[in-house]
Amino acid sequence: MTIRVVQWATGGVGRAAIECVLQHPDLELVGCWVHSADKSGRDVGELLGREPLGVTATDDAEAILALDADCVVYAPLMPNADEVAALLASGKNVVTPTGWVYPDPARSAALIEACTTGAATLHGTGIHPGGITERLPLLISGWVAGARFVRAEEFSDIRTYGAPDVVRDIMGFGLTPEQAMASPMASLLGAGFKQSLRMIIDAMGFGTDARTSTTEEVAVATAPIDSPIGTIEPGQVAARRYRWEATVDGEPVVSARVNWLMGEEGFDPDWTLGAEGERFEVEVVGDPTVTAVIKGLQPESIAAGLERNPGVVSTANHCVNAIPAVVAAEPGIRTYLDLPFFTGKAAPDLR
Ligand SMILES: NC(=O)c1ccc[n+]([C@@H]2O[C@H](COP(=O)([O-])OP(=O)(O)OC[C@H]3O[C@@H](n4cnc5c(N)ncnc54)[C@H](OP(=O)(O)O)[C@@H]3O)[C@@H](O)[C@H]2O)c1
CATH class of the missing domain: 3.40.50.720 (NAD(P)-binding Rossmann-like Domain)
Structure with a gap:
């Protein structure tokens, strides 16, 4: 049928x-x-x-x-x-x-x-949330005993995401740092990622009193940046880092993180994607500690990503x-x- x-x-x-x-x-x-x-x-x-x-x-x-x-x-x-x-x-x-x-x-x-x-x-x-954040770590956790910490982290160049409304309104690029930090979108995003944390906590048994928190940081452009939402001017938000974390007795046990950069350089503070470039990482710390680096969900070039973004x-x-x-x-x-x-x-x- x-x-x-x-x-x-x-x-x-x-x-x-x-x-x-x-x-x-x-x-x-x-x-x-x-x-x-x-x-x-x-x-x-x-x-x-x-x-x-x-x-x-x-x-x-x-x-x-x-x-x-x-x-x-x-x-x-x-x-x-x-x-x-x-x-x-x-x-x-x-x-x-x-x-x-x-x-x-x-x-x-x-x-x-x-x-x-x-x-x-x-x-x-x-994928993030909805795949890399919880489904993949849970799969990998089946290979690990005595798990102590689970992390899913994205490192992306957002110049390749051709969805201006999402980039501007949901991800909060192009605002002043004050506007970005005051945006209600952080809680909307966090609501999704915190569900992923909860799924891992419940499935792996990380304790019934696990607490979740959000850490949000912004970096601004130091020079004009061409982006899917037009030019991001110096002083406007050009990179964002979120960390949603669950702790048990003050010890971090599950962490979902995004590093969204509108480019690879030209930020204050001077964040980068790191030597490994764009990627997703999943880590389950335990016996043994298993780490996966996922490539291919980010495009080969900005033009390719704007045409059809593999993560999307x-x-x-x-x-x-x-x-x-x-x-x-x-x-x-x-x-x-x-x-x-x-x-x-x-x-x-x-x-
Ligand atoms: N969980 C994940 O991993 C993940 C990954 C990527 C995206 N997403 C989410 O998936 C959704 C779609 O993302 P996308 O990349 O496809 O975004 P997009 O390219 O901007 O497409 C969104 C579509 O929504 C419609 N739309 C625009 N304004 C609207 C409004 N005011 N009310 C209702 N619909 C409206 C339009 O549809 P028409 O073109 O048909 O008119 C538009 O093309 C977003 O919520 C995004 O956050 C989740």
Whole structure:
């Protein structure tokens, strides 16, 4: 039985998700919601710069709710819990990179009720958070005894992320340091990463009284920087470091970190990506201590990243490859701790 999929929003994640659906043997694209009025009414293939797919994009949410579909890949700029609840209550499973990786059930009553109403499942995923932050460390932790510390860390050049709204509004580049430090977006970002910390704490048993904290730092440009949000002027925020950390009795036990730099140099303070350049790192300290460095999720060049950023594509793929497991799951909010192991699929010509 083919699983009928709807794509919600066609930004970088949404377009890559459609490409992944089209290559997946078990999935079929049956609908697409778009935010931009000028995309509405157009064939989805045309929006992707490929042959027509026979699926027309719409900006009418009611039309999507009425559609006969099994799953929605929900990837708008910002999540809207009411919108997600409506999709779930209409009987559609939802997979998303915008949150709900490991939500607190006590704060998710409306979504859980919507899952029950629609006999549907909500799954939050992605890469960071949603993959590298918790799923990969948990996999690696299976090779370690007596684990003492778990770290997931990103080192990225954000000049390659061609999503200006995300870079400006969610990541907070181009502001003054005062504006950046006062932005409510830190707590939005932190809410996602702290769910990943909690998943590791619970799965690995790091103690019921683990406390989480956020450390936020900014660096400013020392000279003008070309960026996806235009020129970042000297004195404006051009690099950001966040650290979300869990401690037990004052000892750090889980840490999720990002080092987002708009370039490789030219900051005050003079941060760099380090000699190893762009990468993701995962470390589980114990017996033995195991470290993984993940390459390939950052593009070869700025131009390549702006055209199609591999981290964004992997985020979309992680959503899409989860769909069969999510559709088969019991209704409710289901995380990696609930779903069975799932994989990507072989290329169509190699099946
Ligand atoms: N967890 C992870 O690892 C991870 C990684 C990457 C991204 N993300 C998240 O995934 C989401 C999508 O990221 P992206 O890179 O695809 O961003 P993007 O390229 O900026 O695309 C976002 C899309 O959202 C739609 N949109 C714009 N303004 C909107 C509004 N006011 N209300 C509703 N929709 C609006 C537009 O869709 P149309 O083009 O269809 O009009 C836009 O293309 C973001 O929330 C981002 O933070 C998560």
